[in-house]
Amino acid sequence: MPNPSGIGIKSFGAYVPPRRFSRKLIAEANRWAFPSPKSSPKGERSVCAWDEDVITMAVEAGRDCLRDADRDAVRGLTVASTSAPYADLSGAAIVAAALRLPRAARSREMSGSTRAGLSALIDSCAMAGAGDQLIVASEQRIAKPGSAQELQYGCAAAALLIGQGEDLVARFLGSETVSQPFFDHFRQSGSDFDYQWEDRWIRDEGVLKFVPETLAILSKRLGFEASEIAYFGHCGGSRGADALVARRLGIEPERVLPNLQDRVGDTGAAHPLLMLASALERAKPGDKIVIVSFAHGCEIVVFEKGDISGSGTRRGVEQSIANRIEETAYLKLLSFDRQVDLDWGMRAEVDNKTALTQLYRTADQSLGFVGGRCSACEAVQFPSLPTCVNCGAADTQRPYPLADEPAQIATFTADWLQYSPAPPLYMGLIQFDCGARILMEIVDVGPTGIDVGTPLKASFRIKERDRLRGFARYFWKASPAIAG
Amino acid sequence: MATGIKDKVAILGMGCSKFGERWDTGSDALMLEAFTEALGDAGIEKSEIGAAWFGSALDRINVGNSAIPLSTALRLEGIPVTRVENMCATGTEALRGAAYAVAAGVVDIALAIGVEKLKDTGYGGLPVMTKGTFNDLWMPYGSAPAGFAQLAAGYRARYGISKDDLKRSIGRVSWKSHQNGAKNPKAHLRKAVDMDTILNAPMIAEPLGVFDCCGVSDGAACAIVTTPEIARALGKHELVTIKAIQLSASAGREQGTGEWDGSYVQNTRNAAKAAYSEAGIKNPRRELSALEVHDCFSITELVTMEDLGVSEDGNAWRDVLDGVFDADGEIPCQIDGGLKCFGHPVGASGLRMVYEHYLQLNGRAGARQLKAPKLGLSHNLGGVPYNGVCAISIVGAEGA
Numbered sequence: 001m002p003n004p005s006g007i008g009i010k011s012f013g014a015y016v017p018p019r020r021f022s023r024k025l026i027a028e029a030n031r032w033a034f035p036s037p038k039s040s041p042k043g044e045r046s047v048c049a050w051d052e053d054v055i056t057m058a059v060e061a062g063r064d065c066l067r068d069a070d071r072d073a074v075r076g077l078t079v080a081s082t083s084a085p086y087a088d089l090s091g092a093a094i095v096a097a098a099l100r101l102p103r104a105a106r107s108r109e110m111s112g113s114t115r116a117g118l119s120a121l122i123d124s125c126a127m128a129g130a131g132d133q134l135i136v137a138s139e140q141r142i143a144k145p146g147s148a149q150e151l152q153y154g155c156a157a158a159a160l161l162i163g164q165g166e167d168l169v170a171r172f173l174g175s176e177t178v179s180q181p182f183f184d185h186f187r188q189s190g191s192d193f194d195y196q197w198e199d200r201w202i203r204d205e206g207v208l209k210f211v212p213e214t215l216a217i218l219s220k221r222l223g224f225e226a227s228e229i230a231y232f233g234h235c236g237g238s239r240g241a242d243a244l245v246a247r248r249l250g251i252e253p254e255r256v257l258p259n260l261q262d263r264v265g266d267t268g269a270a271h272p273l274l275m276l277a278s279a280l281e282r283a284k285p286g287d288k289i290v291i292v293s294f295a296h297g298c299e300i301v302v303f304e305k306g307d308i309s310g311s312g313t314r315r316g317v318e319q320s321i322a323n324r325i326e327e328t329a330y331l332k333l334l335s336f337d338r339q340v341d342l343d344w345g346m347r348a349e350v351d352n353k354t355a356l357t358q359l360y361r362t363a364d365q366s367l368g369f370v371g372g373r374c375s376a377c378e379a380v381q382f383p384s385l386p387t388c389v390n391c392g393a394a395d396t397q398r399p400y401p402l403a404d405e406p407a408q409i410a411t412f413t414a415d416w417l418q419y420s421p422a423p424p425l426y427m428g429l430i431q432f433d434c435g436a437r438i439l440m441e442i443v444d445v446g447p448t449g450i451d452v453g454t455p456l457k458a459s460f461r462i463k464e465r466d467r468l469r470g471f472a473r474y475f476w477k478a479s480p481a482i483a484g
Numbered sequence: 485m486a487t488g489i490k491d492k493v494a495i496l497g498m499g500c501s502k503f504g505e506r507w508d509t510g511s512d513a514l515m516l517e518a519f520t521e522a523l524g525d526a527g528i529e530k531s532e533i534g535a536a537w538f539g540s541a542l543d544r545i546n547v548g549n550s551a552i553p554l555s556t557a558l559r560l561e562g563i564p565v566t567r568v569e570n571m572c573a574t575g576t577e578a579l580r581g582a583a584y585a586v587a588a589g590v591v592d593i594a595l596a597i598g599v600e601k602l603k604d605t606g607y608g609g610l611p612v613m614t615k616g617t618f619n620d621l622w623m624p625y626g627s628a629p630a631g632f633a634q635l636a637a638g639y640r641a642r643y644g645i646s647k648d649d650l651k652r653s654i655g656r657v658s659w660k661s662h663q664n665g666a667k668n669p670k671a672h673l674r675k676a677v678d679m680d681t682i683l684n685a686p687m688i689a690e691p692l693g694v695f696d697c698c699g700v701s702d703g704a705a706c707a708i709v710t711t712p713e714i715a716r717a718l719g720k721h722e723l724v725t726i727k728a729i730q731l732s733a734s735a736g737r738e739q740g741t742g743e744w745d746g747s748y749v750q751n752t753r754n755a756a757k758a759a760y761s762e763a764g765i766k767n768p769r770r771e772l773s774a775l776e777v778h779d780c781f782s783i784t785e786l787v788t789m790e791d792l793g794v795s796e797d798g799n800a801w802r803d804v805l806d807g808v809f810d811a812d813g814e815i816p817c818q819i820d821g822g823l824k825c826f827g828h829p830v831g832a833s834g835l836r837m838v839y840e841h842y843l844q845l846n847g848r849a850g851a852r853q854l855k856a857p858k859l860g861l862s863h864n865l866g867g868v869p870y871n872g873v874c875a876i877s878i879v880g881a882e883g884a
Contacts, residue, residue, distance in 0.1 A: 346607045350614060350625070358617040366621040381740050383622065389740035411641075411746035411870075413633035414690040417609055418626050424690075427624045428634060429739065429746065429870060437742050439870070441624040452641040452746075463621070475622050 007128045008168035008303065011161040011310045012277045013064025015057050016154075016264055016320040018444055019327050019336075020044040023151045029330035030146040043262035045154045047327070048140050050336045050421035051443065051462040054081045055091045055474065057157035058138035059098040059460040063403065064320075065134065065159035068311040071100060074161070075131030077107040078124060080116040080269050082187070083140045084109060085472065094474060095136065097367035098460050100401060105134075114139075114236055117158075117269035118293035118301060121276075122175045124162040132163040139268040142337045144193040152239060154265020158273035158317070168306040169280055170289065176218035180297035182206050184237060199238040207237040210298035211245045215290070218300050226250050230287035230305075233257035233275035235266075236294035245292075257282075263321050272301075278317040280305065323482060325446050335421065348419040352466040354473050364399065369458060369476045371436055372397030380436040400434070407432040407456045407478060412442060430456060430478050444479040455481040488762040491882060492587040494715040494723040496708045497526025500839045503703035503827035504672040511540075511547040511601040512557035514704035518832075519558055519597060522706040526593075527718060530558070533708070534591030536565045539578035539598035541830040541866075543569075545611055546601050554597060571866025572778065573731065574598055575705060575834025576875035580729045582709050592714055598836075599704035600829035609700055610830075629689035629697055631868030632781040636691050638746015639787060643798045651691050653801035654782035655682040658695045660810050661779060661818045665825025667851040672699040672827030696782040701827025705835035707842075712882060724845045727763035727859065727878040730755045738870040749784075749865065751874035752791035756863075759876040760793075765859070769794040772878075773857035774844060775809070775817040776837035778865040779824050785817065788863060811852065819844070819852050834875060837862035841879050858884040 023041035027034075048057070058079050066074075077099075079092040092107035101107070110116040110123075117137030124133035138157035143149035162172075184202040185194045211234065219225065232251045234242035239261070246256045257275055260267075267274055272293040279289045283305035293299045315323075327333065334340040364370045365383055372384030375398055379390035384397045412428025419425075426442035442450060443461060456478040463475040499521025501514045509517075523530060538554035540546045547553035551565035568577040575598035582594035605611050610628050614620050640650050659679055665671040677695065685693035715723050732754035738744035756768075765771050775794070779785035789800040794815055795808070803809065809817035820826050820840040823833060841860030843849040859880035866873040 346605070347609075347612050350612045352614075352620070354621070355617040359621060362618060362621065379741065383618070385736075389736040392735075409637075410742075410744075411634035411637040413626075413630045413637065413692075414687075415626050415630035415633075416686075416690075417629055417688050419612070425624070425626065425630070427626045427630055428637065429744075431742055435742055437740055437744075439623055439739055452637050464625070473621060477624075 006164050006166065007125055007162070008171040008306065009160050009280070010132065010163045010165065010168060011065050011069045012169060012280055013061050013067070013159045013314060014156070014274060014277050014317045014320045015060035015064060016046050016156045017048050017052050017057065018323050018325045019047045019049055020324045021047055021327050021333050025328065025330060026151055026333070034146055041151050045151070045265035046156060047333055047336060048155045049443065051477070052140070053462060053472070054084045054138040054140050055094050056460050056462060057140070057155065058091070058095045058136040061138065061157035061159040062095060062099045062134060062136050064315045065161050066099060067313050069161055072102055073132045074101050074105050074134050076124065076127060076133040077101055077105055078110055078120040078133070078135045080110040080120040080135065080137040081139055082111055082114055082116060082269050083142070084111060094367060097363050098474070100368045100370070101134070113295050114268040115293050115295040115299050118272040118291065118299045121160060121162070121273065121301060122299070125172045128162045128164050132161055135160050135162065135273070137270040137273040139270040141266070141268050142192060145334060145339060149194055149196060152266050154267045156264055156267040156270050156274055158270055158277045160273060160276070167308050169308055169310045170303040170305050173302040173304055174218060174222050175299065175301045176214050176221070177299045178210055178214045178297040180210060182210070182296060203238040203241050203244065207241040207245050207294050208248055211292055211294060212249060214298040214300050215249065218302065222302060224288065228288055229255060229290050231255060231257050231279040231283060231289045233272070233279060233290070234259070234292045234294065235271040235275060241294070274317060276303070281316055281318060325444060344419050351468065352464040352473065353469065354466060354471055366475050369401065369403040370399045371402050373400040380432070380434045382436050382438045402432060402436055403458045403476065405432045405434050405436070406481070407458070409442070409450060409452050409454045409456060410437065411452065412450060426450065441477045442479065443477045446480065450480060457481040489583060489587055489729055490727050490763055491712065491725045493583040493709050493726045494712040494720070494882065495726070495842055495879065496528070496593065496710045496715055496718065496720065497522045497524070498707050498839045498842045499525060500670060500705040500836055501703050502670045503701040503829060503836070505603050506702035507603065509702065511553065511599050514601065514702060515554065515557045515597055515599050518704040518706035522708050526708040528593065528708070532593050533560070533563065533595045534593055535563055535582070535585050536560055536595040536597065537578040537581035538565060538567045539569070539574035539596070539831040540567065540600060541569055541571055541574045542600065542602070542611060545604050546599070570873050570875070572780065572830050573834060573864040573866040573873045573875035574831040575836065576729065576862065576864050576877055577834070579707055579835060579838060579877060580731070580875070582707065583726050583729060586709050586711055593708060593710045595706065595708055596835060597704065597706040598832040598834060600831040601702050602700045602829060603702050627689060629692045629781055632784050633689040633692050634746050635787050635869050636783045639783070642745050642747040645801060647691060650801060651683060653804045654691070654696055654786055655679055656804050657779065657782040657785045658682050658824055661822045661824035664811055664819050664852060665821025668821050668826060671821040671825050672701040673821070673825040692781050692783065698780050698823035699825060699827040701829050703827055703829035703832045703836070705832040705839050707835055707838060723882040724842050724879055725882045727880050728759040729875070729877045730758040730762060731873065731875045733873040734867070734871045736871070744870060748787050749791050749869045749874065751872060752788055752863065752865065755874040755876040756792050759878055763878045765878070768792060769815060772815060772859050772861050774819055774841065774854055774860045775815060775863070776820065776822065776840055776860065777817060777863040779818055779822040780828060780865065784865065785822070792861070792863065816854060819854060834862060834864045834877070838877060838879055845879070845881055
């Protein structure tokens, strides 16, 4: 597509779930069955906790992107993923509610291929004339135990705010797409796992042919040479394909963006946006950034870094990666991914049926984490009920968003009795600086632990799963306020 | 101007089933066991009972809702029967209903009975409960010990007490109750345990270990009440009368504002103040002979000593270690073993506490008999410290 002037990235954000499994640990757990590879696989991959999925990660990346942005100006939201939890329930509608986007903002999903992330970006650039577009690509990649993908895949989300204006983080220069019935992997609807073809074929017949072909069309149209590319990021295809294709294109290794394979893993549809965000964290004004998404052909975008960098409080890619909790039990990975069903005992048998009528009535509270401030006594509170918790006045509650309010622990415990898929369940009374006091679950407690006074931030999570009906309740939990 | 309940209602008779894992006994039989004892003690016919209040908290694993399970179990034909439920304060609620009916003069003799059958769940601890369609959307599930463990974090933070010191003090709470429970033939847990066992037990909700948690038991307890005049006319002397019954329920302040620091239970303070006023008690530590408090968890008993005004704020943990609440201490607490060892069949517990005071006041407490008790206080907490109910009743010798 052409390169309309003044359209580009106004802000960006990222979320990598903090849990990491070393590939060595995964390989060791399966070595009884698969003695090769002889050398231990390197690096680590990110994994969703039991209470994270495409929707929760999309919310977290979206929040990061919208930190200092005008969310009321957002006219569209696209959530791109191949691993969305629902076949027919708009995850984007949940994300929009959690991000408190305007009701009139159009929300939609894009799926069908790991190309969905970059495709959504290209579409959004085309639509940016109609107002700001938020795109979030989010992927929870689950692989069969013992497979190569189990080592290779990761989980993450990245978000971009696309709009029109003079002050941009990066200007959209253009894009090109080549579509081919080249199926390096596939996953049937309803299946849990990808089916993968041979690496060497993917590399030689796919990546090394489609990427140069597509880039040639694009660079010719836009009038730039490969030597002008400051950052080149390649996603998809076989492992190591990025370095190989860069060499073929004459792009020096130092201009090839780190593919995050060593610290996150391949995050599918999210990866191109994650790589783009990573490039934006490194680039200086005027740098040309090329991002390639190889899947069923190839799609390429070119951006030019603008003069502004966006929010100074952004977590971004590097800080997300730095915020890590190392996991050491392989069975926990399988349990979090629901590949083994541990016997959690009768306490896990509680019926978590959600009243959808109730959910809708109070969606601003449970999804948006909007409490109330009493117009009579100014007390901020959650939940927001018909009468004020402090002064008792009726009908005085005014909406008060709490998701970004700083908080700390007032009281807490680690509950080993209550069923939790990740025991112990930390819960306690959380005191917000604005005065609100809320009983909340506390998650992502690292090895340093928590105590009264530990600073916390809110994280959008799955509260409970209704395993009988296949429905998840989402709400906000508190997590230690480290690294964004 | 309200004059309160003091000395307007006498206890005519009481009964209490054996508490414990009553695998072979259903709720109806437990109720009959407590009722038969109470009826014999009262020395009346069943037909003389004019109205009944039935307390059961967890109807899904018990006998179901409404008053019918009681009227059916005891075959109470043609009289008003009311079911009450206020979580762990349910038993005291039943007594309150019966006592008020007598005091109001609408019946001569009323029955209060509480029962719970907790061992039909298939697992230890209280049943897992949901919290209603809206609360389930945001409020974390947490076990009962997790709710009360918040007190430990709050108390420790407020008074700057080390984790070890607090753990030792709450351990001592349980140690004392095991000493007492061992002497009670009706108690669920009748074994003394040493401090090392208590302190090193598996963790349930930090810092509460297994021995910081009360027994989860089956059981029923029962009171038959009337006016002092009728009691005397029926040949009773040296009456035990009700001095106060008070209740306080959370309105959201502790859980929903920044006021509560987690080191006390506001509902206990509210109910205690009202109960002392109703009973005319000025100095609870000196005037009360014995305490039966809601030691669902050891930390609860510890802060309750401050909430009831028998320990100075910040000093209960030392009073506990000094043995103030031991059987031979300044003010014995849980002389029957408490929830900890007598057991905690939720709907029966409030009445079980009054039963112990009733036995003590009548000099019928056997191996655990205290010397010349005059006033006994019972204390129930339902829910959690930051969102719950408290019921306090005080009974004593008539005129005390």
